[in-house]
Amino acid sequence: MRRRSVGVVLVLGAALAGCDGAIEGGVHGDHESGLASATEAVRQERGAAAPTWSTCAADAALARAEALVGEPELTHAPLDDVIADCGVTVAAENLSRAPAGTPADDVVAAWMDSPGHRSNLLDPELTQVGVGCVEDGEALLCAQVFLGPPRGG
Numbered sequence: 001m002r003r004r005s006v007g008v009v010l011v012l013g014a015a016l017a018g019c020d021g022a023i024e025g026g027v028h029g030d031h032e033s034g035l036a037s038a039t040e041a042v043r044q045e046r047g048a049a050a051p052t053w054s055t056c057a058a059d060a061a062l063a064r065a066e067a068l069v070g071e072p073e074l075t076h077a078p079l080d081d082v083i084a085d086c087g088v089t090v091a092a093e094n095l096s097r098a099p100a101g102t103p104a105d106d107v108v109a110a111w112m113d114s115p116g117h118r119s120n121l122l123d124p125e126l127t128q129v130g131v132g133c134v135e136d137g138e139a140l141l142c143a144q145v146f147l148g149p150p151r152g153g
Contacts, residue, residue: 032058032131034104035144039121039129042108048124056086057130057145064093064143065134074141082145088128090148092120097141107142120146 040050060082068074079091094117096107111117120126126146133142 031104031133031140031142035107035131035133035142036129038104038108039144042112042121046122048122049127051127051129051146054086054128054130054145054147057082057091057128057147058132059130060086060091060132061093061130061143061145062132062134064095064145065132065141068095068141068143069134069136079145082147086147087151088147088149089151090125092123092126092146094120094144094146095142096144097136097139100135100138100140102140120144125149 036051036053043050064077067077074095074097076093076095079093082091083089094111096111098107108121111121123146125148127149128147129144130147131142131144133140135141
């Protein structure tokens with residue numbers, strides 16, 4: 001079983017803090033879907049198939065984001081449990097912490113400027129995606145989990 005976890009973490013600077021779209025009420029569905037849509041767009045621009053939404057990946061992403069709240073550094077955890085729970089052969093994750101209101105397109109653009117994140121975004125083996133975001137002080141902490149093919153498939 002192959003496991004992958006990118007060791008690069010994205011933290012966007014406070015220069016983006018004035019962007020529209022502040023998060024309200026602890027529900028971040030718009031930002032999560034925005035990250036998924038922006039991911040789909042960059043893949044399609046480069047001739048890669050768009051990933052399908054995975055509830056299992058989204059649940060794993062939300063759990064990852066919640067586990068990192070308050071941590072001074074965003075660090076990747078092994079994805080063995082995600083691989084087992086979601087019944088896939090490979091998984092990968094991208095993390096970000098950015099001022100609330102940072103446009104999803106800006107987060108994905110920054111991921112594209114990072115070799116490890118870019119690799120996950122464009123890997124054709126990673127066919128499913130889920131995103132989970134939580135408030136972390138005045139920032140929004142997001143995890144994006146990608147899943148590969150199902151085991152035995």
